[in-house]
Amino acid sequence: MTTPSEKGALIELLYQLADDDFILAYRGSEWLGLAPHIEEDVAFSSINQDMMGHANLYYRLLEQLGEGKADEIAHLRAPSKFRNAVLLEEVNGPGTYLEKPDYDWAFAVVRNYFYSVHKQIRLDSLRHSDFEPLAEAARKIMTEQYYHLMHWELWFKQLVTSTDEAKSRMNAAIEKVWRDFGGVLTLGPAYAEMVKANFIDDENVLKQRWMKRIEAVFNETGLPFSGEPRMERGNGRKGEHTPDLTQALATLSEVYATNPQTGW
Amino acid sequence: MAAMLDYDRLTEDEKLEHFMERINRGEKIEADDWMPDDYRISLIRLISMHGISEIMGALPEKEWVPKAPSLHRKLAIMAKVQDEMGHGQLLLRVAEDLMAPLGKNREDIMQDLFSGKLKFHNVFHMSAPTWGDAGMIAWLVDGAAIISQSMMLDSSYGPYARALKRICAEEVFHAQHGESIILAMAEGTPEQRDMLQDSLNRWWTSLIMFFGPKSAKETGNSNADKNIMYKIRAKTNEELRQEFFTKYIPRIWSLGLTIPDETIRFDEQTQMWIYKDVDWNEFKQIVTGNGPESHNRLDLRRRSYDNNAWVRDALAAKRAI
Numbered sequence: 001m002t003t004p005s006e007k008g009a010l011i012e013l014l015y016q017l018a019d020d021d022f023i024l025a026y027r028g029s030e031w032l033g034l035a036p037h038i039e040e041d042v043a044f045s046s047i048n049q050d051m052m053g054h055a056n057l058y059y060r061l062l063e064q065l066g067e068g069k070a071d072e073i074a075h076l077r078a079p080s081k082f083r084n085a086v087l088l089e090e091v092n093g094p095g096t097y098l099e100k101p102d103y104d105w106a107f108a109v110v111r112n113y114f115y116s117v118h119k120q121i122r123l124d125s126l127r128h129s130d131f132e133p134l135a136e137a138a139r140k141i142m143t144e145q146y147y148h149l150m151h152w153e154l155w156f157k158q159l160v161t162s163t164d165e166a167k168s169r170m171n172a173a174i175e176k177v178w179r180d181f182g183g184v185l186t187l188g189p190a191y192a193e194m195v196k197a198n199f200i201d202d203e204n205v206l207k208q209r210w211m212k213r214i215e216a217v218f219n220e221t222g223l224p225f226s227g228e229p230r231m232e233r234g235n236g237r238k239g240e241h242t243p244d245l246t247q248a249l250a251t252l253s254e255v256y257a258t259n260p261q262t263g264w
Numbered sequence: 265m266a267a268m269l270d271y272d273r274l275t276e277d278e279k280l281e282h283f284m285e286r287i288n289r290g291e292k293i294e295a296d297d298w299m300p301d302d303y304r305i306s307l308i309r310l311i312s313m314h315g316i317s318e319i320m321g322a323l324p325e326k327e328w329v330p331k332a333p334s335l336h337r338k339l340a341i342m343a344k345v346q347d348e349m350g351h352g353q354l355l356l357r358v359a360e361d362l363m364a365p366l367g368k369n370r371e372d373i374m375q376d377l378f379s380g381k382l383k384f385h386n387v388f389h390m391s392a393p394t395w396g397d398a399g400m401i402a403w404l405v406d407g408a409a410i411i412s413q414s415m416m417l418d419s420s421y422g423p424y425a426r427a428l429k430r431i432c433a434e435e436v437f438h439a440q441h442g443e444s445i446i447l448a449m450a451e452g453t454p455e456q457r458d459m460l461q462d463s464l465n466r467w468w469t470s471l472i473m474f475f476g477p478k479s480a481k482e483t484g485n486s487n488a489d490k491n492i493m494y495k496i497r498a499k500t501n502e503e504l505r506q507e508f509f510t511k512y513i514p515r516i517w518s519l520g521l522t523i524p525d526e527t528i529r530f531d532e533q534t535q536m537w538i539y540k541d542v543d544w545n546e547f548k549q550i551v552t553g554n555g556p557e558s559h560n561r562l563d564l565r566r567r568s569y570d571n572n573a574w575v576r577d578a579l580a581a582k583r584a585i
Contacts (some may be wrong), residue, residue: 034568166578
């Protein structure tokens with residue numbers, strides 16, 4: 001570890017990586033028992049479990065960097081301290097995971113697929129990171145991520161090329177995800193420092209790789225490609241979030257927060 | 265192939281006699297073997313009920329997946345519930361093979377669940393209002409399931425016996441995960457211990473009910489007896505319940521917890537546990553869909569089934585191409 005500002009940038013990056021996986025794994029776990037068929041329930045819950053494991057790896061790195069206990073970091077930070085992209089905290093649809101969940105499978109597929117493509121590209125860059133523990137974590141995570149991407153790509157391609165209803169639902173979901181996916185693609189205010197220290201590649205390079213990959217899939221499946229995704233509801237990398245995150249964190253920490261000192 | 269040709273020349277009575285001889289010799293019956301309708305129907309009833317119980321059983325635990333009180337517990341409960349879904353899927357595949365000659369499939373299983381014709385285990389109709397319940401379900405409900413499933417590991421129906429082998433191996437990990445939650449709370453604060461005792465009070469009756477009534481007298485049917493005759497299962501409900509008591513009551517006591525039955529004791533003379541019997545009419549009410557959470561949990565399943573109809577249509581259209 002070199003300068004304090006480099007360390008600060010590294011910590012920012014790790015929070016982004018951890019919180020992205022943590023929150024999206026949580027949203028995925030809300031789907032449990034509600035997926036389109038039982039085989040998908042098995043596969044999706046396996047993916048969410050993997051992603052929660054990835055978040056755990058990053059939180060452990062933060063613990064080693066002196067940010068506090070991993071469980072405290074995950075469960076007790078205020079929403080404004082979270083660095084996940086706003087899109088990933090968004091609810092799955094009307095209702096809650098316990099009552100009247102009218103969840104939208106098209107949104108689940110598009111959000112997870114686009115995120116998975118980005119995650120793959122991000123890991124590809126991180127495995128050459130100058131922060132060796134991060135590079136090592138990335139290499140480990142990639143072995144699982146490979147299957148996640150394959151899973152979501154299959155769903156995406158199948159649904160966008162099927163019935164008219166499926167196409168129209170998928171198009172609506174793509175439009176919705178596009179409005180905020182820019183928030184996933186950014187590395188936030190400390191990005192120049194992250195890149196200078198060789199923790200990760202330039203965010204513009206990563207973004208171009210993502211757009212190229214998605215554009216190719218759009219062309220292949222006959223979808224119109226509408227340029228760069230936007231970031232309409234705020235930059236989660238700066239701690240800007242929606243009430244959906246506040247609700248998610250209240251659920252995630254409900255039991256732990258009753259007594260963080262005791263063993264559970 | 266030779267065996268099949270032989271079967272074609274036999275009368276129904278001779279086929280049945282030959283089938284029972286195979287079973288009594290301890291041979292395994294496979295999906296494509298000749299079997300009496302009665303045996304097939306008993307298996308379908310048992311295995312589809314078991315499979316759908318695994319799937320409905322994910323719902324009470326799902327309530328605690330996001331709320332699990334540490335990253336470690338979150339990962340463990342996610343793994344456990346995923347296993348349960350996997351068991352459900354595996355068992356439904358076994359049931360589907362048995363149903364195929366009757367022209368039925370997965371859709372029929374789901375519709376029977378929604379209409380109440382296909383029942384699921386009493387325990388999954390109950391509410392699980394605290395984290396203590398998540399521990400209690402994994403420790404004692406899964407512990408009870410291991411006991412009742414282990415006696416079918418040598419089931420006369422080969423595909424079911426093989427599925428159970430894998431399921432039981434995973435259930436052992438679940439019970440350990442449950443025990444670890446229970447131990448952490450038992451060694452914790454007074455509030456944690458109270459939560460645990462409340463949870464045990466809540467689950468005790470359901471655990472007694474889990475194994476089913478003592479005899480046909482209470483339910484008016486004799487599925488259990490029939491399944492023993494066909495060597496699908498090896499023990500009676502009461503034998504299993506006694507095994508459960510012998511294994512778990514000393515452990516519950518050693519944690520300093522109180523069993524909510526002041527009459528419970530081991531009778532040295534009969535070598536049996538004496539306990540307060542439960543109200544089997546209440547059991548009947550619960551498993552016929554009138555338990556505290558029956559409607560909500562079925563509604564979750566039905567709602568997701570309806571919401572995702574377009575997805576199934578889209579996949580069917582792709583298959584048709």
